[in-house]
Amino acid sequence: MDDIFRTNLENAINESGLTNAEIARRIGVGRSTITQWLKGVSSPTQSKIVKIAVTLNKEPSWFFIDNTKKQRVINNLTDKQLTLAMSVDPDITDEQLQQAINYVRFMKEQEDKKNDTNGKN
Template sequence: MNSLSETVISNIKKALKENNMSQAELGRRIHAARSTVTHWLDGTNGIRQDKLEEIAKVLHHDISWFFIDENEKHIKQQKLNHNQILLAMSLDSDATKEEVDEAIRYVKYMHAKRLESNEHTGEN
């Protein structure tokens, strides 16, 4: 399991505690078997994007919150690299900083998932 997956899992567990919700209750609310939720949270299986979006809604967090390491949650301003700036500039000019930051975190997440997949398949 990579550190991004660990971050997402850790944040889901934290949000469950914040909401005083069991894994079984989360499963009921997002129409997933309790064993499926257990496998997500022990790192056995990955979480599909649509299910993570449902989890975020049920646990009252923006989806991007789940991708931020606890140490990064305290950082108010982050420096952007060149590609991130290009991404931000390509968004609607009325996009808020939070929307841009969320888009950047999502792109980083998808990049990490691609790299993880490539490691398993031996691709570059």
């Protein structure tokens, strides 16, 4: 397995609050097996990846996505941006998301025009 898998596995374990021993018990391997996966000495089978994902509340594909860029973007969001992002329904369609973005931009433009007219800018 590559570094992305190992990094994501380590992050998921840390986020879960579970010990390696508890995760190992739940997926049916020894604790040393988890350590070997984290060190890149060995790799889990596809069926074990599914069990890991279920145990750690992730989709199996999540372990193979480079989340570092996404995390850097999240870390740079302002509190207002993060609040807005977290308030969006995860089932929103791409079209609905674009409409929401357009509406927020429209409202900001209206506020900016209002402030320009009132001499606040």
